[in-house]
Amino acid sequence: MMFSRAEERKSDLRNTTVMEVIVAVIVVLLFVIYFKDSKFKEQTAFYAAEVSRLEVLLKEESNRVKELRRENSDLKEKIEGLAAQVARLKKLIGSKGGTTTSDLLKEIDRLENKLKFAEAEINKLKSEIKRLQDPVDGKGGKDKPRCRISFGEVQYLADIYWRNGQYRFITDGSDSVVKAKEDEIPGVKELADAGWLSPSTFRKWATVVDNWGDNQTPQCIFYVRIHLADKMSAKDVTLIERYFYKLVV
Secondary structure, eight states: OHHHHHHHHHHHHHHHHHHHHHHHHHHHHHHHHHHHHHHHHHHHHHHHHHHHHHHHHHHHHHHHHHHHHHHHHHHHHHHHHHHHHHHHHHHHHTTOOHHHHHHHHHHHHHHHHHHHHHHHHHHHHHHHHHHHHSOOOSSTTOOSOBOEETTEEOSOOEEEEEETTEEEEEEOSOHHHHHHHHHHSTTHHHHHHTOEEOHHHHHHHHHHHHHHHHTSSSOOBOEEEEEOOTTOOHHHHHHHHTTSEEEEO
């Protein structure tokens, strides 16, 4: 009888232990399922937000491409007009003499310089359109190294501020570094000395700086710090990005 009761207690103990193990396993499984479900929901929310962000970005880039194409078309018309003026003035040289010829030659030089600038601007617009249309390559488009001058690699060329549609270009560095930049890099001194620049003036001298980088071996580009301001639009920032790589401050 005592043996039977002992065996019964052992059996009850085994059954209790087995039940405890089963309950523990069920609890662990429920925890794992809950954790995976929560993680899945978090990931779903993250990817949904990322898709929304990319859709907005795609729309902005698409609008920017359209705007650049319009600018490209306008510049082509300007080039055609300037080329026609140059041709007309050259034709007039054959029938004019003396000081008139000298004046006409000066006018031709002026128009030809404007023509070259317009052509360079069109090339920049074409590059910008291609950059916006090309798929992202994982480098963010940064395929050029920082430019170097006499003291070495230029970490940052300048700080750029924006106010009421105008740009302020302040060359970065100590007095000796600023002097080296302004002496060695065409267009930097003009940008820095002009105070608040209109978009067209900024574009003119920024093109000169960028062309200098394109003519180096290997081709290089300058980085700038952009100080964002209230009411500064994506278009205002994009104008800077045409010529420089940016760090937004």
